[in-house]
Every structure is written in C-alpha cells, then in structure tokens.
Amino acid sequence: MIIEVPPNWESCEIGEVTKVVGGGTPPSKDPTNFETEGGIPWITPADLSGYKNTFIDRGARNLSEKGFAACSAAKMPVGSVLFSSRAPIGYVAIAANEISTNQGFKSFVLPEELDSRFVYFYLRHIKPIAEAMATGTTFKELSGSTIAHLPLLIAPLPEQKRIADKLDTLFGWIDACRERLDRVQLILKRFRQSVLAAATSGQLTEDWRRQNGHIRDSWISTDFQSVCREITVGHVGKMVSEYRETGVPFLRSLNVRPFHFDPKDLKYISQEFHLKLSKSTLRPGDVVIVRSGAPGQCCVVPAELVEANCSDLVIVRPGPKLAAGFACVFINSEMAQSFVRSERVGVAQLHFNVGSMKNAPLLLPSLEEQQEIVRCVETLFAFADKLEARLEAARSRVERLTPATLAKAFRGELVPQDPNDEPASVLLERIQAARQSRVSISSTSIKRKLRSQIKTDKKPEVTMYELSEIQPNHLTNLIKGKGRVTAKALYQIAQLTIEDFYEQLRSEEGKGFLREVREGNESYLEAT
Structure with a gap:
C-alpha cells in the first residue's frame, strides 16, 4: 500500500x-x-x-x-x-x-x-x-x-472535520445497506425452511394431488428402517496414514452439506483399502448424513461418484418405496432435524447414531408424489439459489465500498478543499512546536532529577557515536535488553556524550518510545 x-x-x-x-x-x-x-x-x-x-x-x-x-x-x-x-x-x-x-x-x-x-x-x-x-x-x-x-x-483541520463528517454519513448508508442484505439472507433461509415444511406436510403438492386424484390420507406414518434396504455407518478409525494423492474418493463430514456434496478438501484412499471397507462403500443414490460435529446435515451421493467410501457418516440405502431425493428432503426438514437434536449423544463432541436413524419417524407419500415433491423443492431451491447468488454479488460490492471510500478520502478527493483553510504545513509546525515545548519541559525535569546520578561518574573509555550514526530508538533498544533501568545505567551503555544522551532521551520520550516511571523515591526508564 x-x-x-x-x-x-x-x-x-x-x-x-x-x-x-x-x-x-x-x-x-x-x-x-x-x-x-x-x-x-x-x-x-x-x-x-x-x-x-x-x-x-x-x-x-x-x-x-x-x-x-x-x-x-x-x-x-x-x-x-x-x-x-x-x-x-x-x-x-x-x-x-x-x-x-x-x-x-x-x-x-x-x-x-x-x-x-x-x-x-x-x-x-x-x-x-x-x-x-x-x-x-x-x-x-x-x-x-x-x-x-x-x-x-x-x-487542514477544517478539511479533517469535513472528511470525517462525510465518512460518517457514507458509512451510515453502507451499514444500513449491510443490514438490509442481512435481512434478505434471513428471508431466504426462512423461505427454504417453509418450502421443506410444506413438502413434508403435504401442502406443497395439494394442487398436484387434486389434479391427479390422490388424497393426503394416503400418506403413511412409518420409520426409516421399515422402508430402507440398509442403514449403516461409515468407517470409524484413524485414517491419516491411509490417504493418497489419488484413488477412491473418501467422504468426510465436511463433504456433506444440506442437499449437496461438497468436493472441497476431498480425500482419497487406495483401491486396496477401499475393498477392505466394504461396509462403508458408497453408491450413487445412497443418502449420507453427518454423524458427528454437526449431526443431521444430509445429501444424496451424486451420480459422478461411481465408486466412493466414507468415514463416520450414517449411510441410508432406500428401499423400493422410498425415493432418495425425498429421503434427503425429509431429513433436512425441521421435522427430522428436531428429532436429530433430541437424539444426539456425547459431551466433547455430539453424535447421531445409526440406531436413532433407524427409528427416525417418517411421513411417507406414494412414490409418485415423492418424486413430485422432489421436483418442486428443486425448482424452488434453484430460484432461491439464484437470489442468493445475486445477494452475494451485492454483498461483495458493498464490502468493496468501505476500502474504496477510505482510499478516496485519503487521496483528498472525497470533499472539496477550501483555500481559506489554514495549511496543513502550518498545523504540523504548531503541533511540533507545542510538543517540543512539552517534551523540553519534561526532559529538563528528568535531566535535573537524574543529572546528579550521572555527573559524578566518569564515562568509560568506549567508542562514542554521533547522533547521526544511531537508530531513532537507540536508547529504547538498549532498555529492551535489560528491562527497567536508571538513567545512569543507560548512559553508561549508550556510547553517547552526555549532551547527546539527553538530546536522544528527549527525542525518544517525545516519540513515545520510552517513559520515566517511579518506584518509591527511585526513577527508572522503560520501553513503552
């Protein structure tokens, strides 16, 4: 920058x-x-x-x-x-x-x-x-x-105030815009929840049933183990030594998001190890549910994962009466998520076990209606996804406003300059003069109190530095190696004449590098 x-x-x-x-x-x-x-x-x-x-x-x-x-x-x-x-x-x-x-x-x-x-x-x-x-x-x-x-x-001071006033106003607008966008995000979240609630209660397909001669009473109350071929769990055990650069995809909890598989940080295992883990083998159309950490998140294994395996996921393999897509809709709904929350176990880390998944209650419509529900949910969620993409684009633009506005302000382009303003050069000179006066008084006080410590001691024969040869924080660096020191002790190691020592002391105190502190009747210098 x-x-x-x-x-x-x-x-x-x-x-x-x-x-x-x-x-x-x-x-x-x-x-x-x-x-x-x-x-x-x-x-x-x-x-x-x-x-x-x-x-x-x-x-x-x-x-x-x-x-x-x-x-x-x-x-x-x-x-x-x-x-x-x-x-x-x-x-x-x-x-x-x-x-x-x-x-x-x-x-x-x-x-x-x-x-x-x-x-x-x-x-x-x-x-x-x-x-x-x-x-x-x-x-x-x-x-x-x-x-x-x-x-x-x-x-110039009047311009400082004009810039600050303008930034206050602009950032107020930016903050208000952020709040509105946050409300849109909340609306989209509620929209998705409402879609799922309507899907699992039958409201979403009321018109479809009326048009196709179906009735809501045809829905049956059952549980997952009654309509699934198998409900099992992915591999549980240490895996670090088994990961490979390429091979069979190996899903973990972070790869399972509501309604979609996330390939980010996907791991791979060898074909040989994959064959040993036959129980946790995944196939397209299987439903996987996060078991530990954030239990209940669920997606369907996509068609592109022809061969895959997994760790610590609950695996649901639907039977002929249950569509995988509907199972995913139901498990991600608030009705099922409430059940998951009630069944979680563990202290350090929460778990949702296979036994609980088998007993999870399920309201099951006909296979034909399940497919219609999945179609409607996908259509409505695709609409929400488009709105969310536009929302994120708007958020990105808003977030760029803050640094862009600040940059414009400190290029001197945000507010008009007034030739009648006192120049900043005069302002700076006045600040420095006032500061020099205060520092001189302070350093004189230190000098008067500490000179008695120093003047009675002869300076050891060492190479002496000129002020032009040392760093601006020369004395402060010496203090940092020793902690709190007296002026006498600092003078002995500073390799400066006594007048240069006091000049450097005044400078470093004025810049806030070091300060005088008192303990009882003793005075010390320490780095800030």
Whole structure:
C-alpha cells in the first residue's frame, strides 16, 4: 500500500505528533482487581470484536482502583484513539470518556489540531500497513516503538472535520445497506425452511394431488428402517496414514452439506483399502448424513461418484418405496432435524447414531408424489439459489465500498478543499512546536532529577557515536535488553556524550518510545 500525500496536506510519523500509550492487565486470579459497575473503564481487543460503533465508553468489565495500580494500564482522555496492536491488529475505536486498555493496544492521545474521527478513519484505511509492520512468530504484534513509525497524513483541520463528517454519513448508508442484505439472507433461509415444511406436510403438492386424484390420507406414518434396504455407518478409525494423492474418493463430514456434496478438501484412499471397507462403500443414490460435529446435515451421493467410501457418516440405502431425493428432503426438514437434536449423544463432541436413524419417524407419500415433491423443492431451491447468488454479488460490492471510500478520502478527493483553510504545513509546525515545548519541559525535569546520578561518574573509555550514526530508538533498544533501568545505567551503555544522551532521551520520550516511571523515591526508564 503506497501512501501519497494529497495537495496541501502534510505527512509525518504518527509518533511525531501523538502520544503513544500502551496498556496493562492486573492479575486475573484476584477478582477484586475488576469491577462490573463503577471503576475505571478498561478495553480489551475482545470488546471490539464485532463492535460497529465509532466511540466506546467501556468494555465487558472495568478495573478497580486496586487493579489499575497493580498494572501498567494508563488513563487516556476523551478523544484518544484506541488501536489494537495484537490478536488481532487493527481494531479501532475512539474513547467516549476517560478510558484505559489492556496490553493488546497501542493507543494515541491526540493534540487538539487532529480530529479524532479523521485519525480513526485513517487508521482503518492503513490497517494493511500496520499488519505488514508487525513482527512475531506465535502471533504478530506491533511494539510501541514500531507503531510510532506508522505514516500519518494530516489535512487542514477544517478539511479533517469535513472528511470525517462525510465518512460518517457514507458509512451510515453502507451499514444500513449491510443490514438490509442481512435481512434478505434471513428471508431466504426462512423461505427454504417453509418450502421443506410444506413438502413434508403435504401442502406443497395439494394442487398436484387434486389434479391427479390422490388424497393426503394416503400418506403413511412409518420409520426409516421399515422402508430402507440398509442403514449403516461409515468407517470409524484413524485414517491419516491411509490417504493418497489419488484413488477412491473418501467422504468426510465436511463433504456433506444440506442437499449437496461438497468436493472441497476431498480425500482419497487406495483401491486396496477401499475393498477392505466394504461396509462403508458408497453408491450413487445412497443418502449420507453427518454423524458427528454437526449431526443431521444430509445429501444424496451424486451420480459422478461411481465408486466412493466414507468415514463416520450414517449411510441410508432406500428401499423400493422410498425415493432418495425425498429421503434427503425429509431429513433436512425441521421435522427430522428436531428429532436429530433430541437424539444426539456425547459431551466433547455430539453424535447421531445409526440406531436413532433407524427409528427416525417418517411421513411417507406414494412414490409418485415423492418424486413430485422432489421436483418442486428443486425448482424452488434453484430460484432461491439464484437470489442468493445475486445477494452475494451485492454483498461483495458493498464490502468493496468501505476500502474504496477510505482510499478516496485519503487521496483528498472525497470533499472539496477550501483555500481559506489554514495549511496543513502550518498545523504540523504548531503541533511540533507545542510538543517540543512539552517534551523540553519534561526532559529538563528528568535531566535535573537524574543529572546528579550521572555527573559524578566518569564515562568509560568506549567508542562514542554521533547522533547521526544511531537508530531513532537507540536508547529504547538498549532498555529492551535489560528491562527497567536508571538513567545512569543507560548512559553508561549508550556510547553517547552526555549532551547527546539527553538530546536522544528527549527525542525518544517525545516519540513515545520510552517513559520515566517511579518506584518509591527511585526513577527508572522503560520501553513503552
């Protein structure tokens, strides 16, 4: 992702103009560290999972004063922008009130020259950049020093507000569109359920019976074992060593979906092993039902699977009075699924056993009416499938709107520019000047408190670096290898003159790479 600076905008690193704030978690085994009412609002990435609002005022639980004191969580003011830095990277929200977070965030306290909604939308836009900058093996994470290098685009402040207002409006429309599409999905689900309910109750073929001289009373109440040649189960046992690149198709639960066979991740076994598993051999027209995990999903083995086998599926081989297609319709209906739910067994994993399938109740019309029912269901489901395909296409277009709109906004093309706006260059200079002033005061304070520790000690004879020769986070990297250190100890290993040491300390503190902490009467420096 390439960031281009629009005309009259400025760019910088986000750590140059904001304060980067980490978070913390007190010992979770002590319940008094947390409160559900009152206390200090505290956010974790889990609180933002599925969260759709821009502003957030609290998470699932708050920190007590005791819990806050027991961890490195920090209070941030209203308008701070929260950004999850791990598991996952890229959740964003704005603090609606004073708030704190756990260590899964690196958040930004903004100067008054930056609109919090503008920064919020911008961080959503550059999520791919943040993910690319993350490091780690078990899971990716952004450190405070790394996240401070995120690129930031700055527009004139009035333009920031115009962009944020426009994005609020557009995303409101996009969200409303998503909700409408979700309702269509629900309507289609209910439509299919209604078709199956009508099919298994006889309502679907009322006109057909009237036209063909059939009556509803001809339906008989029976069970599956009475109208099937065989009901058995697929192979149950370890299979990993038996899989081959090619051979006989071997179906598992994930290959069975309601009304259709799914070839995704289909496995294969050798012909020799297939012949050993004669009990679980599949033939076109067999009905297979998921037995474990999501019991009850059912489809008919298609004609193209001339030779196949399976694992842990219930296999139903219809007799002459039962059409395979009707058996599939009936088993996927709510009537049969309710029976499946009542018969499931197991704790760690639910199962639907062969014995229950044999005893499953069945309302059976004539073979001729079964075939008509299957034809009607297939016709209506094909209509629903077409609508669903159009729905998915519409959803895809809607999902592309968000990144496209953000990209347009941060190319400077979403709202008109006003030549009367204060230029972003002046805005950036003012932010940096104010920040320099605050940092200088802070560093002077640190310098005054810590100089007494350093000035009495002679610098060891080592090779000294110029500031131009070191990394922007030179001191922070040294701290990371040692944890919390005194300024004296850090100076001894920094390989800088005392004036350069204080200049670098001021710079890294200003960028949020490190901070001063106190324990009793002692002062230390630590990486953020």
